[in-house]
Amino acid sequence: MSRAQTIPPFHVMDLLARAKQLESEGRSIIHLEVGEPDFATARPIVDAGIQALRQLKTHYTAATGLHELRQVIADHYQHKFDLKVDPRRVVVTSGASAALQLALSVLTDAGDSILLADPGYPCNRNIAKVLAVESIDVPVTAESLYQLNAAHIAKYWQANTRAAMVASPSNPTGTIVERDAMKALIEAVAVAGGHLIVDEIYQGLVYDLEEYTALSLSDDVFVVNSFSKYFGMTGWRLGWMVVPESYIDSVDRVAQNIFLAPPTISQYAALAAFELDTEEILQRRVTMFKERRDYLLPVLSEMGFKVTVSPQGAFYVYVDCSAITDDSFQWAKDLLEKEGVAVTPGIDFGTFEANTHVRFAYTRSVDELKRAMCRIARFIK
């Protein structure tokens, strides 16, 4: 079997297809499976994109992105974290997806391995597979906030392991790697002789806590970010990565060959993403996401789902549903058929305790969440 044939499907896509079919038959479906903000891109960003189109900015940029955008991103770290980042280390990419692909491409060779959290963002496992790199899935629990820690590195690192990947806040759990734990993780990976890739795609969507970036702890981490989530630009396909100085050249060469350049119009639009009027719009949305989370957590607990760790970021709650079902995939399918609520089964994020977990995305209004919870309560009864 070819490597490509071994790439598993995203099960929630089957659920989504079924949900769409039911909707086309007139059924009311509430989507709690979708991992993208319900808000459209903020107006100032859209306007900047329209203006770029009018000005016919339709050619390739450099493979590492527009110089102005790399500078604006570096300035963002200065403003938000009081951190000086050399814009040469900022590589603009086609979403975090391309950044993750580039990071793994420059850090691994066929036959190497990487460490990942299970449950975790499933695409990393499959990007590795395409590169003929083995992913070592490390089972993580509430004890480590569902994150890799230094002890995991010591226990699971193999002779052929080149990198460990974490996402903070994480998909599917919304948990973060706390600053001290991140320091220890960076150190453990350095001692093992590898690299740490930190996916900060949900940066900005953090509730109750002061944010930091892994870049403030080390110049040797690969830090991935994106305009998709906090900036609400999923469809523009734009992200970035800050790479260690010694990798600027190799990342540039791989990007030139695989992607040529990130989308030009999107890059001009993103220049408006850090402006004050945009920031005000985005901050109001963060407040709304927090309200949704705060509504959802107690209601889910009352219904019998176990919220083992309160999620501090992103827009997901990953719950233990073992009191309700031991087959969360079938449960999700039945819930969709009977009550028209779509959720993501644990199986999409790994294998560890996957059958007794589901993810709820609070990418819908509180009113819609209330309706969904009524339906789920009825379904459980």
Ligand SMILES: Cc1ncc(COP(=O)(O)O)c(C=O)c1O
């Ligand atoms: C943890 C994580 N990383 C990366 C991505 C990819 O995002 P994008 O390519 O849209 O930036 C996602 C998307 O859901 C994600 O959850």
